[in-house]
Structure formats: C-alpha cells, structure tokens
Amino acid sequence: MDNSPTADSLPEVAWETEIAELLSMLSATQGEMLELLGEKRQALVDGDSQRLTAIGPREESLVARLSECQQRRASLLESAAEHGLPAGSIEALSAAVTGDESHERQNEIRDAKQQARLLQHHSLTSWVLVQRTVLHLSQLLEIIATGGQMQPTYGKGGTSSASGSLVDQAV
Numbered sequence: 788m789d790n791s792p793t794a795d796s797l798p799e800v801a802w803e804t805e806i807a808e809l810l811s812m813l814s815a816t817q818g819e820m821l822e823l824l825g826e827k828r829q830a831l832v833d834g835d836s837q838r839l840t841a842i843g844p845r846e847e848s849l850v851a852r853l854s855e856c857q858q859r860r861a862s863l864l865e866s867a868a869e870h871g872l873p874a875g876s877i878e879a880l881s882a883a884v885t886g887d888e889s890h891e892r893q894n895e896i897r898d899a900k901q902q903a904r905l906l907q908h909h910s911l912t913s914w915v916l917v918q919r920t921v922l923h924l925s926q927l928l929e930i931i932a933t934g935g936q937m938q939p940t941y942g943k944g945g946t947s948s949a950s951g952s953l954v955d956q957a958v
Contacts, residue, residue: 802867805863806884807895817906823842828909828913831916863877872884881896
C-alpha cells in the first residue's frame, strides 16, 4: 500500500501569503542586521568595547531570526516539492504560483538577494577589521614582551645586534 502523500491529502497552502510573509520577515531582519553591522563597524573603529558588548545580544537575536527565516524557507520549499511545485528556490516557487502580486513579489525577492550580498560585504568588512586589530594587538604584545628588542630567529640566546641576519646570528 502506497503511503505517499497525494495532492488531495496534503493541506492546501496559501503560497502567495506564505512567500509574502517569509519575504517580509527576511527583509525586516536583513535591514536590522545591516543597521547593527554599521553600528558594530563604527564601534570597532572607535575601539568602544562597551558598545561592542552591548551589540552582542542584539546580534545573537538577529542571527536567530535569520536562522528562523532559513528554516521557514526550507519548510516552504519542502511543502512545494510535496505539491509538485518548483522547490529549487523561493524565486522559482513564486514564479510558478503567480498571482496578482507576482511582479511585486519578484521585486521583493531581488531586493532580498541584494540585501544578502550587502550583508556578506558588511560581515566581511567587520571580520577584516577585527583580524587587523588582533594582528596589531599581537604585535604590541610582542613588543612589550621583548622590550622592543629584536630576537634572533636562529642562534644561542641574546638579541640580534645586526639586523638582516637571516640564517645565523654569527654572520
């Protein structure tokens, strides 16, 4: 006996409404995340650790909301596949279930894609800024630890009096 769902046994889905709600939630969350990443970048530039600490919980909340959008998208596409509709992307699904608002929906999808790319750029910018800061702090710690004296790469103890000795301190 075949227990696979049929079109009649599956609950009816209001595709346009589901897609619109997903895109609305995604757009709002992406907008808030872009705003937060701007604040974070400025706090990093200013070296404001208190503001960075305060941003943390908001960032975690937004990441959870983005994850919820991802789960909702996956669920919607899975349901579309069960109904025999295109399930490769929300864009393909939206085009297949065209309604009165299909042109508007396609614009919302395009905007969400652009915001996602912008989020990637902002995230990368923050990551690079943090990495450069960590490198700078590492170099400062090395200077403090060595008293500003160059340490030989090879050789026995002491400091290098001649810069440029690559292999042997005695050379």
